[in-house]
Amino acid sequence: MNRTMLKALPAAITLALACGAAVADEEGFHGYFRVGAGSTTAGDGGPQGCFGLGGNTMKYRLGNECDAYFEGGYTKEIAKSGGVSYVATVWANVYSPNSDFGDKKLGLNKAFIEAKGLDFLNGGTAWMGKRFYYRPDIHMLDLQYINMNGTGAGLDRIGAGPGKFSYAFFKDRDTNTLDANGKVVGTPSAIRQNFIYGDVPVNTDGTFDIAATIITAEGKNDDALGQKHNGWQVSLFHKQAKVFGGANTFGxxxxxxxxxxxxxxNGQMGASGYTSLGSDVKRVRVFNDLWIQPTENMGMEMVALVQKDKSDAGGSSTWTSLGVRPVYAFNQNLKMVVELGTDRVTDSRGPTKRLTKLTLAPTISAGPGLWSRPELRAFVTYGKWNQAATASVNASNNSGPIYNNGTSGTSFGVQVESWF
Known part of the structure; x- marks a missing residue:
């Protein structure tokens, strides 16, 4: 990859992570994977230990991912008619909760066809199938703060006034629940409708998106599984480009x-959660995700987030998170990546939990930028938490409760991450 392409990567990644409805894949083979190997100083060693509070939180991911993941596939124009392009995309994926894929089976996470450039949609796109759909994320936390993936159909990016409108219909959990005798006793399925009005200019280099979801539960009259409930969500995002060579998203x-x-x-808003949840279950989230690249050799991502969950049965809890990932490149292919993140969970039913994680990762990279990939990392990660968080840290660790009654730990290892 040449130097010019590397300089363009941050803008490309921002577009892919934070744009409006359903960015289409470019033609060709594309994908993402991460895989690593590590150990821990806890106990007698063994598998790599990771540090997180679990529950409704996410963990800071650099040097703190004990799993392995791959997804990839092909996008191809399969027909063209009257100026309309028909494009097919098929992707497979595989996940392992530890460092070895072993005999884990491939799944299919994309299989859809788009009809692009339709005159009667004002240049918009129609699509049907199974796909990723409008799922921008906070990279440091691996948090897709909104996620509309699923199987269904939609109309995308229809010019409407100053912005673009998209509508999508999905069927989620499309199964029945059987009793011991094989009799149908209910269904967890739901109909989900997503509405997006986005790319609305509101200030210089700034745009606004509104994304809403309406969820209709099925099997609402089935007493065997209890009452089912409908639900909804609404999200507002302001995206500011050209911020010290980067971009900012406030949601x-x-x-x-x-x-x-x-x-x-982890509670990806925009999708259908459990239809057993009533209207007493509520979630509010406010966040700001900023990344900058003020010089070719220096970049940084910073995040601040507050999320409050409330229900009659569970009381209320608030997750507060602050994190920073500075990157300094010594030359074109060698850089130091540091990540510091701290989380706090206050719960009406118990004491406050706190966790801080620090990672140092000398990295061989395809370029000096924050988003340059692939990255081949060596890392050392240190985690520190209070006594109230000990049970949560042990429970959320892929390697089991290796920290026992301890309130700190260190892990070390290597990891490669790439998108292409």
Missing amino acids: VQYGVGPGTGIGVG
């Missing part, structure tokens, strides 16, 4: 019942 989100996303990953 405010609110969800009710299944609209909180609880039950999908």
Whole structure:
């Protein structure tokens, strides 16, 4: 990859992570993977230990991922008619909770076709199938703060006034629940409708998106599994480009019942959470994610986040997180990456939990930029938490409760991460 392409990577990554509805994949083979190997100083050593509070939180990921993941596939124009391009995308993925993929089976996470450039959609796109859809993230936390992935159909990026409108229909958890005799006793399925109005210019180099979800539970009259509930969420995002060579995203989100996303990953709002959640279950999230690249050799990502969850049964909890990842490149292919993150969870039912994680990672990279990949990292990670957090740190660690009653730990290892 030449120097000019490397300089363009930050803008490309920002577009891929933070743009409006459903950025189309470019034609060709593309993907992402991370895999590593590490150990810990806890106990007698053994598998790498990771540091997080679990529950409704996410952990700072540099030198703190004990798993392995791959996804990749191909995008190809398969037909063209009357100026409309028909593009097919098929991707597979595989996940392991530890460093070895072993005999883990491939899954299919994309299989869809787009019809691009339709005149009657004002240049918009129609699509059907299974796909990733509108899932920008905070990279340091691996938190897709909104995620509309699924199987369904939609109309994307239709010019409407100053912005673009997108609508998508999804069917989630499309299964029945059976009793011991094989009789259908209910269903966890839901119909999900997503609405996005985005790319609305509001200031110089700044745009505004609003993304809403309506979730309709199925099987609402089935007493065998209890009452089912509908839900909804609405999210507002302001995206500011050209901030010291980078970009800033500020978001405010609110969800009710299944609209909180609880039950999908780490509560990815925009998807259908458990339909057993009533209107007493609420989530509010406010965050700011900033990355900068003021010079070719120096970049940084910074995040601040507050998330409050509340329900009649569980009371209330608030997750507060602050983190920074500075990167300094010594030359074109060697840099030092540092990540410092601190999390606090206050809970109406118990004491406050605190965790701080620090990672130092000398890195061989395809370029000096913050987003240059691949990166081949060696790392040392130190975690420190209070006694109230000990059980949570042990429970959320892929390697099990290796920290026992301790309140600190160190892990070390290597990891490669790449997107292409």
